[in-house]
Amino acid sequence: MKKLLFQFDTDIHPSVFDTVVAYDGGADHVIGHGGLTPENILALVEGTIFTRAPKDKKNTAIFVGGSDMIAGQALFTAIQNHFFSGFQVSVMLDSNGGNTTAAAAVAKLASSGNLEGKSAVVLAGTGPVGQRAAAMLAMEGAKVSITARKLERAIQACDNMKARFGVDLTPVEAFDNNDRSEAIKHANIVLATGAAGVELLSTEQWQNNPSIELIADANATPPLGIGGTDVMDKGINRNGKIIWGAIGFGALKLALHRACIAQLFEDNKQVFDAENIFALAKEMA
Numbered sequence: 001m002k003k004l005l006f007q008f009d010t011d012i013h014p015s016v017f018d019t020v021v022a023y024d025g026g027a028d029h030v031i032g033h034g035g036l037t038p039e040n041i042l043a044l045v046e047g048t049i050f051t052r053a054p055k056d057k058k059n060t061a062i063f064v065g066g067s068d069m070i071a072g073q074a075l076f077t078a079i080q081n082h083f084f085s086g087f088q089v090s091v092m093l094d095s096n097g098g099n100t101t102a103a104a105a106v107a108k109l110a111s112s113g114n115l116e117g118k119s120a121v122v123l124a125g126t127g128p129v130g131q132r133a134a135a136m137l138a139m140e141g142a143k144v145s146i147t148a149r150k151l152e153r154a155i156q157a158c159d160n161m162k163a164r165f166g167v168d169l170t171p172v173e174a175f176d177n178n179d180r181s182e183a184i185k186h187a188n189i190v191l192a193t194g195a196a197g198v199e200l201l202s203t204e205q206w207q208n209n210p211s212i213e214l215i216a217d218a219n220a221t222p223p224l225g226i227g228g229t230d231v232m233d234k235g236i237n238r239n240g241k242i243i244w245g246a247i248g249f250g251a252l253k254l255a256l257h258r259a260c261i262a263q264l265f266e267d268n269k270q271v272f273d274a275e276n277i278f279a280l281a282k283e284m285a
Contacts, residue, residue, distance in 0.1 A: 001052075001056055001059045002028040002029055002059065003026060003027050003028045003029075003059050003060075003061075003265050004027070004028065004029050004031065004059065004060050004061070005022050005027035005029070005030045005031070005061050005062075005063055005261065005264070006030075006031050006032075006033065006044070006048055006060070006061070006062050006063070007019060007022065007030055007031065007032040007033065007063050007065060008033055008036050008041065008044065008062055008063065008064050008065070008075065008079070009032060009033065009034045009035075009036060009064075009065045009066045010034075010035075010036055010037070010064075010065075010066030010067070010068055010071040010072055010075055010095065011034055011035070011065075011066040011067050011068075012034045012035045013034050014032030014033065014034050014065065015065050015066075017097070018063065018065045018094070019032060021254065021257045021258060021261065022063060022261055024254075024258050024261075025257065025258035025259070025260070025261025025262050026258075026261060026262045026265065027061075027261060027265075036075055037071075037074075037075065038074055038075055038077075038078030041075060041078055041079060041082070042082055045062075045079050045082040045083075046082070048060050048062060048089050049082075049083065049087040049088060049089055050087065054086060054268075057088070057089055057268035058089075058090070058265055058266065058267045058268045059265060060089045060268070061089055061090040061091065061092070061261075061264035061265060061270075062079060062089060062090070062091040062092070063091075063092050063094065063261070063264075064076045064079065064091065064092065064093045064094070064095065065094060065095055065096070066095045066096065067095065067096045067128075068095060068096070068128075069095040069096060069098045069127075069128035069131065069132070070160060071095070072093055072094075072095030072096075072098075072128075073093065073095075073164070076091065076093040076273070079091055080271070088268055088269065089268050090263075090264040090265070090266075090267070090268055090269065090270035090271070090272075091264075091270070091271055091272070092260055092261070092264055092270075092271075092272035092273075092277075093272065093273050093274075094257065094260075094272075094277075095128050096127070096128040096129065097128070097129065097253070097257075098127075098128030098129050098131070098132045099132055099272075099273065099274050099277045099278075100253050100256050100257045100260070100277060100281075101129045101133075101218060101253050102128075102129050102130075102132035102133035102135075102136055102274070102278075103132075103136060103253075103256060103274070103277045103278040103280075103281035104249045104250070104252040104253035104256055104281055104285075105129075105133055105191060105216045105218060105244065105249050105253075106133055106136040106137055106140065106191075106278065106281075107249075107252065107278070107281035107282045107284070107285035108216065108235070108244045108248070108249040108252060108285055109137075109189060109191070109214050109216055109244065110140060110282060110285070111235075111282075111285045112214055112235050112242045112244070113213055113214050113242065115137060115140040115141060115142045115189065116140060116141030116142065117141060117142070117143070118141075118142050118143070118188040118189050118213070119142070119143050119145075119186055119187045119188050119189070119211075120134075120137045120142040120143065120144045120145070120187065120188065120189035120190075120191065121144075121145045121146075121147065121172070121183055121184050121187040121189070121190050121191070122134045122137070122144065122145070122146050122147070122191045122192075122193055123147050123174070123180055123183075123184075123190065123191065123192045123193065123194060123200045123201070123225065124147060124148065124149075124192065124193055124194030124195070124198075124200055124225070125146035125147060125148070125154075125157060125191075125193050126146065126148045126153045126154060126156070126157040127193060127195075129193045129218055130146065130157070130191075130193035131146070131157050131160060131161055132161075132274055133191055133193060133218075134146050134157070134158075134161060134167075134169050135161040135164070135165045135167050135169075135274065136274065136278050137189070137191070138161075138165070138167035138168070138169060139165065139167060139275075139278070142189060143170075144167075144169050144170070145169065145170040145171070145172045145183065145187075146158055146169055146170070146171055146172065147172045147173070147174035147179075147180060147183050148171070148172075148173065148174070149173070149174070149175050150173065151171060151172075151173035154171030154172055154173060155171040157169075157171070158170065158171045165274070177199070177200065177201060177202060177205060178205075180200055180201055180205070181201060181205040181206075184201070184205075184206065184209065184212065185209070185211070186211050187209075187211060187212060188211055188212065188213045188214065189212075189213065189214045189215075190206065190212055190214070190215045190216075190226070191215075191216045191217075191218070192215075192216070192217040192218060192219060192225030192226050193218045193219075193225075194219060194225045195219075196219055196220070196221035197219070197221045197222065197223060198219070198223075198225065199223045199224065199225060199226075199227055200225045200226060201225070201226050201227060202227045202228075203227040203228030205227075206226065206228070206239075206241070207228060207238070207239040207241075208239070212241050213241060213242065214241065214242050214244075215229065215241050215242070215243045215244070216243070216244040216245075216249065217229050217231075217243075217244070217245055217246060218246050219246055220245075220246035220247055220250070224245075224246075229243050229245055230243075230245050231245040231246050231247045231248070232245055232247050232248055233245035233248045234248040234249075235248070236248075252281065252284060252285055255284060256277065256280060256281050256284055259280060259284065260272050260277060260280065
């Protein structure tokens with residue numbers, strides 16, 4: 001029986017990236033639907049749960065994607081609310097790669113040093129990856145701040161993660177590189193999750209900072225988020241700091257994404273969100 005993955009996307013056009021990885025993860029067919037909301041998802045969910053016998057439901061699964069993690073979380077919850085005893089399929093949330101990318105980055109940081117009790121700053125952390133990574137760092141015992149150009153956006157991101165994970169994060173307004181340099185002045189861990197091609201820190205703003213131990217940059221498009229690092233860095237020591245570049249931990253992100261897709265088809269009761277995706281990432285790291 002064919003393994004069918006239904007890609008339910010909150011954006012108009014389902015992500016090509018997610019489609020490719022879904023096939024690489026073992027799906028026989030990927031069927032994408034875009035522009036989905038909690039209000040219009042019912043008929044599609046019913047199509048997944050009513051069409052195969054109980055023993056065959058493991059061959060149908062749902063992947064929730066899109067660029068907006070909050071919208072994705074709402075859709076993810078709505079989908080599960082339409083399940084009932086004997087009628088459910090496995091489901092995974094990874095809007096904008098937020099869960100898998102964040103999990104891979106934090107897992108690699110955790111493999112390079114102790115995170116508990118450390119001061120961590122997530123630069124430009126209001127997007128899906130930044131918010132989830134901040135929550136994962138906090139779950140590992142770090143004291144985490146999120147920076148944004150506007151304080152209200154940082155506050156909203158911290159509130160989002162408090163509501164979802166129960167973690168306390170500190171919002172920091174950092175309009176430019178100088179502000180961000182000040183924000184990391186006493187940090188032990190720095191993770192950059194800004195927009196592609198935007199430098200958040202110059203080399204000079206971090207290389208002589210004695211408190212920094214670990215750095216990761218999720219940006220793979222030049223100029224990188226953190227100057228003086230390399231996209232291929234895999235736990236490289238630069239200026240006394242351990243550095244992970246986007247491709248350096250990206251291999252784990254892709255392997256993790258594929259592994260989660262494969263596990264969706266093991267039975268019809270798998271639910272993959274941040275916590276178990278992160279747990280798997282730490283095992284794989």
